[in-house]
Amino acid sequence: MRGTVLVAGMGLIGGSLAKAIKAAHPQAEIIGYDIREDEVGLAEALNIIDKKAESFQQGAEQADLIVLAVPVLQTEKLINELAEFTLKEEVIITDTGSTKKRIMSCAAILEDRQITFIGGHPMAGSHKSGVAAAKELLFENAFYLLTPGEGANEKQIAVLKKWLQGTKAKIIEISADDHDRLTGVVSHFPHVIAASLVHQARKYNNSNSLISRLAAGGFRDLTRIASSNPEMWKDISLHNKDVLLTLLHDWKIEMERVIEVLEEESEPLLFDYFNEAKEFRDDLPAKAMGAIPSFYDLYVDVPDYPGVISEVTAYLAEERISITNIRIMETREDVYGVLVISFQNERDRKRAQQCIEKQTNYDLFLA
Known part of the structure; x- marks a missing residue:
């Protein structure tokens, strides 16, 4: 495809998308924008982008596709700015945020102005960050969820999918509500639990420093997602607060049941509890990429x-x-x-x- 693509946010995700789009559409012009001058400069030096935008507005107003690859709270800010720009009539705007309901609600301001917004969430990542870690095949075989707004038609969705074909991801259309519920269960909630397990170990480590040494094995692997970017997870948690609160209340009931079974010393119930978990976990796809980046x-x-x-x-x-x-x-x-x-x-x-x-x-x- 020919055209101009603006990628706002020159991190791992934005850089990898820029590379994937360029690989599939070599005649397209990729423009990069980031408030961090060093990152966008590095992206240009590494030929991840063709050039950098002089400003967000300047890059957006000449783009046929705008990708907002920034944290979710920053995405809302950029959407409001886009609503004030003079954009191309056929422009398509998408994002890469891990939550969708609030972003889609914010994007209604674009639809009021007949501007197409299609929410997006590439469910892939890496242990590394920054544009220097960008990879063309970061999203290969990963799920890429799209949440089209009410104003998006099938033709526009098909155009976005064609732009994204270089990701080699499995693209699925889903509602914003379903997206946040599903990712809440299999991504956002596990991050909160992992952080809570680490907090508990840290507390006990104050009275016995051997805890941190013993935690260097399986415990460290179990909780490795707790090392994710705290700024990002603060924003995600606030964006998906309602879903997380429901899951945490359910988790509280689950743990109260475990306490009861332990107090009863019920061997059959304990066996069933661990066995049912084992069976469900063993049936999960072993090689497929899911909501949490694979290790x-x-x-x-x-x-x-x-x-x-x-x-x-x-x-x-x-x-x-x-x-x-x-x-x-x-x-x-x-x-x-x-x-x-x-x-x-x-x-x-x-x-x-x-x-x-x-x-x-x-x-x-x-x-």
């Missing part, structure tokens, strides 16, 4: 001798396999392997597994 970890049961870690990483380096993290596990209850290597995607993890199996007789396990 591609490989557990390697290495022997304890000097230089073994550099030996393993040298094998991977020879095959030009990039790793995102590596660590030694001291506590391994319910977790196999003493060396944990993290990768950017499933392909790299599979290649690493084959490489290490070819070079050694170490036991390897996937999380």
Whole structure:
């Protein structure tokens, strides 16, 4: 497709979308905008964008597609600004926010002016941030949810999907209400629970510092999403407050039931509680990407001798396999392997597994 695309927000998501759009539509012009001059300058230097906008208004008024890849509260602010600009008649505006109901309500101001807004949420991310971490295939096989406004017609939705075809994502249309309920259950609520578990461990660590050492194993993996951007999760929690409050009240009832079962020392009920959870969890898709970014970890049961870690990483380096993290596990209850290597995607993890199996007789396990 030909045309001009403005990507407002030169972070991981905005940069990756810019790369994906350019890959599928090389004749399109990609303009970048960000209040952080260093990020938009880096995006231009890395050829992620063709040029940077002189201002948000200047970039928006020449765009055929406007992508708001900024935090949800900032998205509302930019929508209100867009309503005052002189935009192209056929322009399509979309966003990448993790909540949709409030954003779609805010976007009504655009629809009142006959401007097309289609909410969007690419459900992919990375352990890295910033435009330097942008990847063309960040969204490959991930769900990309669209929440069209009442003013959007099928032709406009089809045009947006064509612009996004370079993401190679699984695009699904859904209502804003359903979006917030679903992502509340499988993304927003788990982040709150992970943070609460960490707070509880921190509290107990004040009286026994061994807690933080023992938490270096499975507990650290269980709560790793608690390391997400606190500013972003503050905004998401406020945007999806009603859904989160309902889920937290339900969680409170669930925990009260667990307390009752424990006090009763009911072995059958406890077994059923853990067994039903295990069965549902085991039936979840193992390789599909969901609402929370996947972690591609490989557990390697290495022997304890000097230089073994550099030996393993040298094998991977020879095959030009990039790793995102590596660590030694001291506590391994319910977790196999003493060396944990993290990768950017499933392909790299599979290649690493084959490489290490070819070079050694170490036991390897996937999380």
